[in-house]
Amino acid sequence: MSAGEKYVAAAYGVVFLFVLVWVAIIAAKLARLERETGELAELARGRRHDG
């Protein structure tokens, strides 16, 4: 690869990396949301059995 090609690859790589990091953050958030909704569902289920 020539120097110019390396820079082009770097530029596009950075964009790709940013999007990837963003996806990772969203994935972490989704995992948290899933856990929390799970807890709530558990709670609601418990309620139904009590009432």
Next chain:
Amino acid sequence: MSGYVGDVVALARKDLLLELRARDTLPAMLLFVVSTLVVFHFALPQGAGDDAAYGLLWVALVFTALFGLARAWVPEREHAALDGLVLATGDRSAIWLAKTVAALAFLGAAEVVALPAFAVLFAPLDAAAVLGVVLASVGICVVGTLASAMAAAGRGREVILPLLVLPLSIPLVVGGVGASVSSEPRTYVAFLCLYDAVFAILSWASFEYVVTE
């Protein structure tokens, strides 16, 4: 004198009276700007030239303004006087306008000392440079009082204010330095007028939202 203008005058006079009583802003600003100029003498390498000195003058002015603006809403914080003003004024923008006038008066007083001191210690200032200082001072007080009110609403107000004001003051520094060093200062003066007009209208219209819910 009645109505809106009367409110502004009464509120601004109150700020000046408070400063006259407590003297906790203006003397500090004066000392700060002079100390800064002295520090700059040692920060400038020999032969750096007048242009570098003009640049440093603007740094000194911006930080002095920040210094004063950080204290702008302190009297209102004690005993929650700002709530009292919000309840009492018909048009809340009068509160902002009065505070801007007061802040400008303090900054102006500091500059009355700073500019001659600069001219004596560093380099001469021409009319265009002084006009640039005046216009930029208006601009920084206009955005600064609003930003200071914003910062006062949150935690860590002292830390936040410079972060809010410095990016907003970059165009003012450009205009001011341009007016001081350029051989064609007219463009820069016009630009400063534009800045003042745009942000004065914006701040005037939006202040109410900053202090109410």
Next chain:
Amino acid sequence: MIRAEEVEKRYGQRRALRPVSFALDRGGFLVVTGANGAGKTTLLRLLAGLAAPTRGALAVDASRDRLGYLGHEALVYGELSAVENLELFGRLYRVPERRERIGMLLERLGLWEARRERVSAYSRGMRQRLALCRVLLHDPELLVLDEPFTALDEEGADRLDEELRRLVGASTVVLATHDQDRVAGLSTGHLALVAS
């Protein structure tokens, strides 16, 4: 005068006031009670227009310049004297014959002697009395008073009592307190808030 339907206030996730409904006629005297944190202050700030409800409908039939609000703080300047504070607020409220009215109020609330002293030198009780002067200054038709008796000594409380009696019938009053006995003879309504 006031109509509140399911008025609720939240700050982000924090609920400051549970949904509350009530109505108050002109000339009424509503006493608001509740434990600490039940939202008395929040409700009164809503009524004064210093905050807006998150949910529900709140209609207050009094223009802002005819509303007097007494908060926890005095809402005055510490480095001004009593007279200077009242002059400033009187001007903002466009009070006619300001000087006379300020003099009368200072006299009635026992601050005449100290009128030229800075508020920062006042005791808490004196500050509270000055705050009352500020509230009464523009002859409001709706008074919103948050714990007006706290910080007042016996004499101050008696004077406040006097002022309240003067107001009954003429103005509408909403008063938050944890000491209902003090205002037993005055109130026409009672609202008990429940902590969330």
Next chain:
Amino acid sequence: MPARITLPTLSVISVALMAAAVTMIFFVAPEDADQGISQKIFYFHVPIALTAYVLFGLGAWKALRVLWTRGERYDLESYTAIHQGTIFGALTLITGAIWAKASWGVWWTWSSNQLVLFLVLFLFYCAYFMLRFSVEAGPRRERISAVYALFGVALIPVSFLAIRLASDFIHPTVFTREGPQMTGTMFGAFCVAWAAIVVLALVMYSVELAGKRTDAHLRELREALGR
């Protein structure tokens, strides 16, 4: 966001456009005669910058609606848009720095007005987050954030003008990046790339907004269920 186009559709469009953009940039558009291969950075750098403006503008528009309607949901939308805008702003700075290195051999140059403007905006919008996190959640925060976002859109043209003026006395322009001397296919690649980035930004905006809304709903549910 138009209600008829759902998020999955939008995502598919985004992927397709991105693939088309990359294909056009690297296989269809010819290499620039002067700058050679490094000119290819332009096809992403400039659309990302333009998209950042769009996002800041969107944030300000939503901010205006916060002030008009007191809508909590507009606050969330304004915040998300500005968050995205800041991410794209950071990307503009990084890709710009790489381009500067590739074509001029330095990582940063004050003579590139666009880069300097983005540095100013980046600082300004970072302060937005500092401000936002320092104020307690509630209508006061919504309004203060909204006013600050509105200051942002005023600052963009004013700063742009200021930086143009500053380049006259601070640095005489040494480097020039010639405007679009683009052939047909180059221009086509640029347009497709821009479309791809805008749609990508919209997808990211929607996903993030959906996440934030779900978060809020969840907390409400939890409170309703009594913890």
